[in-house]
Amino acid sequence: MGQRLNRCLDVPGALPPPPPLLPLRRRLLLLFIMLFLWLYMFYSCAGSCAALPGLAPRGSPAPPRAAAPRLPALLLRAPPGSPAAAAAPEPAEESSLEEQRAAPDAASPISSFFNGSGTKRLPQAIIIGVKKGGTRALLEFLRVHPDVRAVGAEPHFFDRNYERGLAWYRDLMPRTLEGQITMEKTPSYFVTKEAPARISSMSKGTKLIVVVRDPVTRAISDYTQTLSKKPDIPTFESLTFKNRTTGLIDTSWSAIQIGIYAKHLENWLLYFPIGQILFVSGERLISDPAGELGRVQDFLGLKRIITDKHFYFNKTKGFPCLKKAEGSSKPHCLGKTKGRTHPDIDQEVVQRLRDFYRPFNMKFYQMTGQDFGWD
Numbered sequence: 375m376g377q378r379l380n381r382c383l384d385v386p387g388a389l390p391p392p393p394p395l396l397p398l399r400r401r402l403l404l405l406f407i408m409l410f411l412w413l414y415m416f417y418s419c420a421g422s423c424a425a426l427p428g429l430a431p432r433g434s435p436a437p438p439r440a441a442a443p444r445l446p447a448l449l450l451r452a453p454p455g456s457p458a459a460a461a462a463p464e465p466a467e468e469s470s471l472e473e474q475r476a477a478p479d480a481a482s483p484i485s486s487f488f489n490g491s492g493t494k495r496l497p498q499a500i501i502i503g504v505k506k507g508g509t510r511a512l513l514e515f516l517r518v519h520p521d522v523r524a525v526g527a528e529p530h531f532f533d534r535n536y537e538r539g540l541a542w543y544r545d546l547m548p549r550t551l552e553g554q555i556t557m558e559k560t561p562s563y564f565v566t567k568e569a570p571a572r573i574s575s576m577s578k579g580t581k582l583i584v585v586v587r588d589p590v591t592r593a594i595s596d597y598t599q600t601l602s603k604k605p606d607i608p609t610f611e612s613l614t615f616k617n618r619t620t621g622l623i624d625t626s627w628s629a630i631q632i633g634i635y636a637k638h639l640e641n642w643l644l645y646f647p648i649g650q651i652l653f654v655s656g657e658r659l660i661s662d663p664a665g666e667l668g669r670v671q672d673f674l675g676l677k678r679i680i681t682d683k684h685f686y687f688n689k690t691k692g693f694p695c696l697k698k699a700e701g702s703s704k705p706h707c708l709g710k711t712k713g714r715t716h717p718d719i720d721q722e723v724v725q726r727l728r729d730f731y732r733p734f735n736m737k738f739y740q741m742t743g744q745d746f747g748w749d
C-alpha cells in the first residue's frame with residue numbers, strides 16, 4: 375500500500391501539473407488592484423454608512439446610533455459631564471433628537487454612497503437666524519435640492535464652539551461633490567456680536583440667510599418653547615415688562631431682544647454687503663413655501679428644482695409639509711416642536727409690544743428694502 379502510494383507520488387505525470395506561476399510583476403499588480411478595491415469599498419462605506427439609518431422608513435424605530443462610527447457627535451448625546459459630552463457640540467436647542475433622527479445629516483443612501491468619495495468643505499451658505507423664525511422648515515425644504523448638502527443639527531460654531539477651530543467645524547460637514555453647496559443653520563448667530571467678524575474671516579464670500587418673522591409672534595413662540603421645557607416660568611406678560619405700571623419693556627429679555635432685527639443687522643453690515651444677505655419671510659414660508667424657496671434657490675445660484683409640486687398643506691399639522699422628504703418617498707412634516715400652540719396673551723400687552731417694535735421694524739424694512747407687513 376505504502377509502496378503503491380510512493381509509486382504514485384514518484385511517478386512523474388501521476389498528478390496534474392501545477393498551474394504555471396504568474397510572473398512576480400503580474401502578481402504584485404493583482405495584489406495592488408485588490409488592495410485598491412478594498413480601500414475604495416471601505417472608504418465609500420465610511421462615507422455612506424452613517425446615512426444608512428435613513429433607509430429605515432421615517433417613523434420606524436431608528437437603530438442604535440452609538441454603533442455608527444462616523445455618526446457626527448451632533449446626533450448623539452454623551453452623558454453629561456463625560457469627556458465626550460465636553461467635546462460634542464450642543465444639540466439643536468429647538469429641535470428634538472427625534473427630529474434630527476428624521477433628518478440625518480446626509481442625503482439619500484444612494485447619494486451618500488457617491489458622496490462617500492466627496493470632500494468635506496466649510497459651508498458656503500449659512501442660515502444665521504432668527505430663532506423661531508422658521509429656520510428648520512427652510513433647511514428641511516432646501517435639503518430636497520440635490521445640490522444642497524447640510525448638517526442636520528446646529529453646530530453653534532461661531533458662538534459656542536469657536537475655539538475648537540475650523541478643522542473641527544469642517545469635520546462636522548457632510549461630504550459634497552463638485553458643484554454641491556455645503557450648508558448649516560444656527561439661528562443664534564444672528565444675535566451673536568462676534569459672529570459676523572468670525573464668519574467673514576472664514577470666508578468673505580459666505581452667503582447668509584435670515585428667516586425673519588413678526589417679532590411679536592416670534593417672542594411668543596420663543597416663550598412657548600421655554601414654557602414647554604420649564605412649565606414654572608412666570609407669565610409672558612410679567613416677563614415683558616421691567617415695570618408693568620410704567621409700561622417699560624424689558625429689552626434685556628432675550629425673547630424681546632432677538633426681535634430688534636435692525637439693531638442686530640447693523641452689526642452684520644459692518645462685515646457683509648446687504649446683497650450677500652437674503653431675508654426670507656417666515657410668514658411667506660408658511661403661506662407660499664415654493665415662492666420663498668424660489669428666491670432662496672436663486673440667491674444660492676441653484677437651479678429652481680424645489681417648486682410647489684414638492685409641497686402639500688397638511689390640515690392636521692396646519693402647515694405645509696413635503697410630499698417626499700429628502701432620501702425618502704414618504705410625506706414629511708416637521709416634528710411636534712415646530713408649530714406649537716401658543717398660549718393666549720393679554721391683547722393689551724401684545725399691542726404694547728407692537729408699538730415698541732414698530733420703529734425698529736420700519737428701520738429694518740428700510741435697510742433690507744423689503745416690507746414684511748408686520749404692522
Ligand code: A3P
Pocket residue numbers: 468504505506507508509510511561594595596598656659660693694695707708711712713714
Ligand atoms: P411655532 O412653533 O411657534 O409655530 P425655528 O425652526 O426657527 O425654530 O422656527 C419654528 C417655527 O417655524 C414654528 O414656530 C412655525 O411657526 C414655523 N414654521 C414655518 N414653516 C413651518 C412648517 N412647514 N412646519 C412647521 N413649522 C413651521
